[in-house]
Amino acid sequence: MAIQRADIEKLCYLARIDLTEDTAADTAAGINRVLELIDQLRAADTAGIAPLAHPLEETQRLREDRVEEKVDRDALQAVAPAVESGLYLVPRVIE
Amino acid sequence: MHDLTLAEMCDGLARRAFSSIELTRHLLARIAAANPRYNAFITVDEAGALARAETADARLAAGDAPALCGVPIAHKDIFCTRGLRTSCGSRMLDNFIAPYDATVVERLAAAGAVTLGKTNMDEFAMGSSNETSYYGPVKNPWAPDCVPGGSSGGSAAAVAARLAPGATATDTGGSIRQPAALCGITGLKPTYGRVSRWGMIAFASSLDQAGPMARSAEDAALLLQAMAGFDPRDSTCLDRPVPDYRAALDQPLAGLRIGLPAEYFGAGLNPGTARAVRDALAEFERQGARLVDIRLPHSDLAVPAYYVIAPAEASANLSRFDGVRYGHRCANPRDLRDLFMRTRAEGFGAEVKRRILVGTYCLSAGYYDAYYHKAQQVRRLIRQDFLDAFAQVDLILGPTCPNPAFAFGAKGGDPVAMYLEDIYTIAANLAGLPALSVPCGLVDGKPVGLQIIGNYFDEARMLAAAHGFQRATDWHRRQPEALAEAGA
Numbered sequence: 001m002a003i004q005r006a007d008i009e010k011l012c013y014l015a016r017i018d019l020t021e022d023t024a025a026d027t028a029a030g031i032n033r034v035l036e037l038i039d040q041l042r043a044a045d046t047a048g049i050a051p052l053a054h055p056l057e058e059t060q061r062l063r064e065d066r067v068e069e070k071v072d073r074d075a076l077q078a079v080a081p082a083v084e085s086g087l088y089l090v091p092r093v094i095e
Numbered sequence: 096m097h098d099l100t101l102a103e104m105c106d107g108l109a110r111r112a113f114s115s116i117e118l119t120r121h122l123l124a125r126i127a128a129a130n131p132r133y134n135a136f137i138t139v140d141e142a143g144a145l146a147r148a149e150t151a152d153a154r155l156a157a158g159d160a161p162a163l164c165g166v167p168i169a170h171k172d173i174f175c176t177r178g179l180r181t182s183c184g185s186r187m188l189d190n191f192i193a194p195y196d197a198t199v200v201e202r203l204a205a206a207g208a209v210t211l212g213k214t215n216m217d218e219f220a221m222g223s224s225n226e227t228s229y230y231g232p233v234k235n236p237w238a239p240d241c242v243p244g245g246s247s248g249g250s251a252a253a254v255a256a257r258l259a260p261g262a263t264a265t266d267t268g269g270s271i272r273q274p275a276a277l278c279g280i281t282g283l284k285p286t287y288g289r290v291s292r293w294g295m296i297a298f299a300s301s302l303d304q305a306g307p308m309a310r311s312a313e314d315a316a317l318l319l320q321a322m323a324g325f326d327p328r329d330s331t332c333l334d335r336p337v338p339d340y341r342a343a344l345d346q347p348l349a350g351l352r353i354g355l356p357a358e359y360f361g362a363g364l365n366p367g368t369a370r371a372v373r374d375a376l377a378e379f380e381r382q383g384a385r386l387v388d389i390r391l392p393h394s395d396l397a398v399p400a401y402y403v404i405a406p407a408e409a410s411a412n413l414s415r416f417d418g419v420r421y422g423h424r425c426a427n428p429r430d431l432r433d434l435f436m437r438t439r440a441e442g443f444g445a446e447v448k449r450r451i452l453v454g455t456y457c458l459s460a461g462y463y464d465a466y467y468h469k470a471q472q473v474r475r476l477i478r479q480d481f482l483d484a485f486a487q488v489d490l491i492l493g494p495t496c497p498n499p500a501f502a503f504g505a506k507g508g509d510p511v512a513m514y515l516e517d518i519y520t521i522a523a524n525l526a527g528l529p530a531l532s533v534p535c536g537l538v539d540g541k542p543v544g545l546q547i548i549g550n551y552f553d554e555a556r557m558l559a560a561a562h563g564f565q566r567a568t569d570w571h572r573r574q575p576e577a578l579a580e581a582g583a
Contacts, residue, residue, distance in 0.1 A: 003456070015410060015455045016417070016432075017448055018440035030449045030510055031456070034406075037511050038457070040399040041469050044476070051471030052478060054301060054331075055287045055527025056551065061330050075194045081424040088419050091428045 002032045096121050098574075101166060101260035101314035108155055108165040115155070115165030119148040119209055122167050126211065126258045133234045135252040137172050138180050139212035147209040154207065163321060164207030169262040171250050172213035173220055174200050174305070175294040183296045184216040184228040184246075187416050187423045187442030197294025198326045199263055199305050206321035211259055215249030218444045219413065220265055220298040222246050223273055223516045224506070227446045232503060235278060237541055237575040241500035244274030244516075250308050251278040256578060261309040261318050265295060267302045268401055269495075269520025272532040275308055276495035276544020279534040281561065281571060282308040283315050286552050287527035288333035290319075291326030299408035300331070302401075302524045311571050312533065312561035316340035319554065335552055343555035344562040349383030351560065354488035358394035359519055365498045371536025371543040372494045375564065379492070382563055387488050391480040396473045397522040398514055403457045403470035404525070409447075410454030416442060449510060478526040485550045490560055493519055495532040495544030519546060529554050533561045534570040542570075 003011075008028050012019040019027060073086055082089035096118055099107065107113055123141055130136050144167065151165035175181050175193035182188045196204070204210070217227045225233040225248025233248040235241045236256040243252045247264035251274035254262050264271045266284035275282025283306045290305045297303060307318030320341065325334040355376070360369065376386060418424035418438030425441055428434035443451070457466035484491060497518055506512040523530040528548055535545035545564075549557040565571050 007456075008452070011452045011455050011459075012436075014459065015451050016414075016435040016439055017443065017451065018436040020440065023445070026445070027449065027452070030445070031452055033509065033511050034402060034449065034453050034514075035456075037514065038399045038403050038453075038466060038470075041396065041403065041466070041473060044393075044396055044469070044473050046469060046472035046476065049472040049475055051468055052475035053471060055474075055478065055525065056333070058288070058331070058333065063327070072194075077420075079190075079192055079194060079421045081418065081421075090419055091430050091434055093431050 003028070003035065097125060097257040099260070100311055101309055101317055104166050104260055105163060105317065109160060111155065115148040115151040115209060116145065118165065119144050119167045119211070122211060122258060129256055129258055132239065133236060133252045133256055134231050135215055135233055135249045135256065135258060136169070136212045137182055137184070137215050137230050137249070140179055140210060143179070144209050144211050151207055151209060161205065161207040163203065163317065165209060166207070167209045167211045167259060168203065169211050169214045169250060169253050169259040170200060171216055171247050171262065171264045173216060173265055173296045174263060175296070176200050176210065176213065179213065181213065182229070183220070184218040184230060185442065185444070185447070186229045189229065189423065191422050195294060198291035198328065199295065199322050203263070203321050208321070214253055214262060217246035217248065219296070219409070219447050220246040220267055220270055221409070221446050221450055223269065223513055225249065226503060227444055229444065235500045236578060237279060238500055241502055241541065242277065244277035244500065246270040247274050247308065251275055251280060251282070254278070254280045254308050254310060255575070257574070261307060261314055263305060263322070264308045265303060265305050266524065267299050268405060268524050269517040271306045271308060272495050272520050272530060272544065272546060273517060275532040277500040277542060279542030279570070279573060280308055280310055281312055281315050281531065281533050282306065283319060283531035283554065284523065284529060285319065285323065285554055286529045288331055289529070289552065289554070290322050291329040291332045293326055293328040297412040299405040300412060301408060302405060311565055312558045313341065313344060315531070316344060316558045338555045340555055340558055344559050346556070346559040347383065348379060348560060348563045351384040351490065352387055352488040353379055353384050354387050354389040354484050354491040356389055356391045356394065356491060356493060358391050359493035363497050363518070364494060365538065367538030368494050368496070368498065368543050371538065372545055375535035375545045376492065378564055378567055382567065389484045389488060389491070391484060391522070393473065393476045393480050394522060397477055397525060398518060400470040400473040400477065401521045401525060402453070402514060403466045404474065406450040406454030407457045407467050408454070410451045410458065413447070413451055446510070474525050477522055481526045481528060490557065491548040493546050495519060495546040499538045499541035499543060523548050527551070529557060531557055531561060533564060534573070536570060537573070
């Protein structure tokens, strides 16, 4: 099922990836090629089959709700584009 | 010295036949000479490597040496390495200096290994040819106009060109096995949950697994021994005992039941590849194994199911790259929306964007049931095929790839043509099963890989089978003509 330009724009917004005019056509063509591939799943008979999320059917391991490690904020923020007083700086959100 | 196997290097270092400093300097010099040709490394850490080599030599002299003390290795640039750039082959992380070591890196360092540097890879591990890296493609040492495979193309080329005796790599749909096959080396993807993913940049969390690449099953066993085991920091890492892989290598092959899926020997398989694989199977029979025809009926659904699940999981995992806390940030963002959208448009390459968008589509309202839920149901069918097969056989063998290494650009920009290179490898990731590739022949001077798929946590038996094959054959000892001509 091929998708149209308007659908691509909606996906780009959901994925927060800017779509430039010159790449729009190639992007759409590539995605449609993949959709052709995955549409082959429609023919599969999966009646009554439960979905498999974890390949070994394990469930999430839990641990005690106890502080177990110390996080070195300065070391982790050393790689940040812009920080101040331990906070990450971004463009103003609310005018 | 670079022709020594990893095992021989361990032995030579322990006997003080040579020092880690000598060995490390030798390999660093080879890398400096060879990297313009192969582009296998993104970052080389000469100072760090020599410092670690010196420490290793001190421990060897003191008789306090762990298993891999002083052996130089390379890490795929998907593993965080403290203080060293960790790029994941992407512009998005070109400026990212990892603040910590991945568990895999920590464990190999604790075993005494010396890190030479970070190897090139397809961007965010998405690819089968190492053509999508921000740092340029990697050349196959066997045929420099051909791809090395991907996404672990740099690790594969580094080992094949004898720039490192071993390297770490990752496999989500075949990214260890396929480049191992195309570069004529041994690569193993462990059982899902065998090796910790902590500090390994995530592509598809239910499929990703770290594993070793080296020139033999014995060498792979030594690396896997150091890498495997429970890690509380990775909630998908399973707590199962780790066997002594090296001790188990000499188990004879007599009585082994080997399954041959009809679906892996059908249309689309290169005739030269098929011949090489059949010859390899004859060797297993000679050693007492029994070949059994089996079926994996849902095989043709593996690639479609994977290209729903992997992109869907990738769209979630790559949402963290937003220009706020690390990595690339676009210049002069107008507002928050512009920050996110332009950062990600600039930071990601075309293949990564395509997969994120496909994944977003499959998870979006109105399409989730038809695609993601459906793919998860198919995933259970594929897993069940293997469980049924392992009731009758111990191992499943077949070709790793449908063709030997192809030329750059050969897939003509058709993403699906590229995806079909993983047609035999993908199912093992969907089922979470361990699988490895060993070299078993040459077609037009290019390597062919034999794939061995095992049952859950059966890596010891798989490595023993591979070792038995390698004791009687010499495909794993062959090297590209260009390398042999260049001399020591």
